[in-house]
Amino acid sequence: MDSLLAQVDGFMYPNEIELQWSVLIVLYPYITGLVAGAFILASLERVFNVEAVKPTYRLALLTALAFLLVAPLPLQLHLGHPERSFEMYLTPKTDSAMAMFGFVYLWYLMGVLVVEIWLDYRKDIVLKARSSTGPVRLFYRALALGSDDIGPRALEIDDRVGRFVTIVGIPSAFLLHGYVGFIFGSVKANPWWSTPLMPVVFLFSAIVSGIALVMLVYMTVSWLRGRTVDMTCLDTIARYLFYAFLIDFSLEVLDLIHRMYEADESFKSLDFMVKTRYATAGVLTLIGIFAMRWNVVIGGQLFSKSFLGYTVYKMGFATREGMLPAILLMILPFAILWLLIRVLPPWLGEGDRGVVETAEG
């Protein structure tokens, strides 16, 4: 008790002294944001025909998939009893936004991402199946669903359907991440979270972080493969990153100005947070979306509903919700991405989609 009280400043309600939403809950919106952002970058090429970013198209999709597969794990680890999460699907509770996450997630994973990746890779998968033998051949044939048809007409259909899926995918990506923002934005008891701007702010910060991630992955992968980085591509990505960042920054400033002008009862409490606890993190927010997620999730729990007190967050290291599992969870998607790249190399059909060509190896 005394050790807990030592971290309290001012007046805190007893249930507020210890933070319930840990670093894992920071990780969850961060990872889903990376997914949404990576997908938006991929759709730039597919839907908006930004040819320059083409070299990152497939990489962006695989990155989105790798991170999406990891996205629910922080939640599972935070809540415990992962076996119970399946019950969200069995007995859906439609009036709870949190309980509907399973469906938002499943739709985005299976309805959008997997289908789009499959359609885009189908030609390569079939070619791989043709050129390999034994179990590898069986694996790729199964991936191709036993189909061997990569005639021009079939590929054209794939392209059209793929484009349609991407178009559906954009609002879906917005839904996935806007939803995460909505969860926080609708916690009306917490003035730090409760704003209708939250989904939009989350979305644009997601785009910023996702684009930045794919850019880094692309540079790393090119470096590992000993290939030169396509500078036009990188410049274009950086430009979009800058646009997204501008919008994100404007939204955050808008949020802050709005809070300052509104100056409701909670403001003195928030103002103190902005000026002291987050002086450092505030600077970091400008360069790292993770810091923003941290500010939102952890920051929202540091002040009392009494608006008269503050607590601090002590993160464990090798505990269930400590730093170590958080770090491992951040490494895991890269391991999955590495595996995905091994199975479905993004550079196999590099260049002209829709034309049959032999695999380059």
Next chain:
Amino acid sequence: MPQPLKDARHLVRMAGLFLVAGVGFLVLRSALIPAGFGELGHYRSGALDDNARVEPRFAGRGACAECHDLAPEELAGGAHAAIGCEACHGPLAGHAADPDTEVPPALDTRSLCATCHAAEPAKPGWFPQVVAAEHAGDDACDECHVPHQPGV
């Protein structure tokens, strides 16, 4: 004979796969959802009967008063007057049903009283609260206090 889906067979297979997965899920779902779920709300209606069948563990003050003189003169007006007997003495439905075989356990007042009266900053200032070691050393609370009529 025209084959409109000739070049889209792989898509039909994909759609078929989704269909199979969807139907499989629905079958699984109907097997896994317990009977009565959703009848009365977002829960299994049979849970109400299950709960109703659970044997009560608390007898209630009325049952105590049937045998014990609750000494109303002691309790009346005392700070503990509104507290149920079993709040301190524990759930004693078994004892109420068969007083001879089921004997209530002796109480360790030092830990029992601390449940409410251990000092804690979150409690309102008017509430009697002590740090037991400073307040009474190793002595038990009921060496000085009478729990049924607290106050020294």
